[in-house]
Amino acid sequence: MHVRVFTLRFDPVTERFDDSAVVGFLADKEVLAIRDHFFVRDGVPYLTLVARYRTGVAPAPAAGRPAANRDDSWRELLTDADWPLFDTLRAWRGERAKQEGVPPYVICNNRQLAEIVKARPLTLAALGRIEGFGEAKLKKYGPDLLALVTGATPPHPAPQPEPGHAER
Secondary structure (H helix, E strand, C coil), X not given: CEEEEEEEEEECCCCEECCHHHHHHHCCCEEEEEEEEXXXXXXXXXXXXXXXXXXXCCCCCCCCCCCCCCCCHHHHHCCHHHHHXXXXXXXXXXXXXXXXXXXXXXXXXXXXXXXXXXXXXCCHHHHCCCCCCCHXXXXXXXXXXXXXXXXXXXXXCCCCCCCCCCCC
């Protein structure tokens, strides 16, 4: 196992962190984990990524073709009924990533989203039992995630009036 640290400076023109060096470096490696650390120095935001990886894996396939060794096992966690909430969480993650100028996987990966959907946590403590959700992520993203989960699964949906009948 190897470790590489990348420090990315926020670009105010593009309003994002340029992660092309990270993507290029890791293209022919098996990524085991990525930890992110955000900090501000002299008023400039920085994102440090600590990547744990292994070498000696086959290079990534050409663009446009799916990766043969891609880990899509998280899909097996979801039933047909789970997909609407998963898609809601994924859309939120994409918007949040754009706002912060980070890749979506920095916020949480697909497996973590799937585990949130399966667990449907109602508290920060329950969300914290999902691997990868430490104190910082709980504080930063927990309230939004819990609101999405509880909004998608109301305990007792209110009865809807029949079409054409006004409520009195």
